Amino acid sequence: xxxxxxxxxxxxxxxGNKKELERRQPYxxxxxxxxxxxxxxxxxxxxxxxxxxxxxxxxxxxLIKAGFFVRKCTRKFLSESAIHESFYWGFFSPNVNLIRDxxxxxxxxxxxxxxxxxxxxxxxxxxxxxxxxxxVGELIKRFSLHNDPQDSLDGLIFLDRA
Numbered sequence: 001x002x003x004x005x006x007x008x009x010x011x012x013x014x015x016g017n018k019k020e021l022e023r024r025q026p027y028x029x030x031x032x033x034x035x036x037x038x039x040x041x042x043x044x045x046x047x048x049x050x051x052x053x054x055x056x057x058x059x060x061x062x063l064i065k066a067g068f069f070v071r072k073c074t075r076k077f078l079s080e081s082a083i084h085e086s087f088y089w090g091f092f093s094p095n096v097n098l099i100r101d102x103x104x105x106x107x108x109x110x111x112x113x114x115x116x117x118x119x120x121x122x123x124x125x126x127x128x129x130x131x132x133x134x135x136v137g138e139l140i141k142r143f144s145l146h147n148d149p150q151d152s153l154d155g156l157i158f159l160d161r162a
Contacts, residue, residue, distance in 0.1 A: 009082035010075070011058035013038045016066030027069050032079050034058055050127040053119055059085060061122065063136060065113040074153050078116060087124060089117035089143045093152035116153070117143060 015038035060082035
């Protein structure tokens with residue numbers, strides 16, 4: 001009988017420093033998904049991220065900056081697309097509600113830090129590399145050299161409304 005963990009398709013990693021994550025509760029995800037917080041206080045050691053990705057049974061990894069999360073309809077789409085074992089990655093696009101709350105320059109800064117990618121692609125490009133500080137931009141550069149991103153997914157929710 002397969003273990004409960006073997007059914008996981010998507011791993012949601014919400015990352016940020018201790019101050020950003022200590023006031024957060026784990027978000028609810030379906031039974032085919034995993035959720036973890038990823039602390040980046042002193043910079044994430046590249047081995048930690050590689051170990052997390054290696055040890056998960058999920059095929060699709062979603063890196064999300066603290067303060068954001070994926071809408072339910074987009075989570076369902078990600079779960080269904082995680083079945084395909086191919087190399088792909090992409091960004092999340094801003095939804096209409098976010099455009100009212102931010103100017104476009106701020107939006108680009110926030111949305112460039114929220115990406116999804118397959119486990120196979122992560123290791124095909126050499127994992128996180130030797131960079132000692134956590135940097136999503138480094139992953140984006142590596143993925144871009146290997147594959148073009150998928151169409152942006154609409155479905156990120158901004159949770160830190162003032």
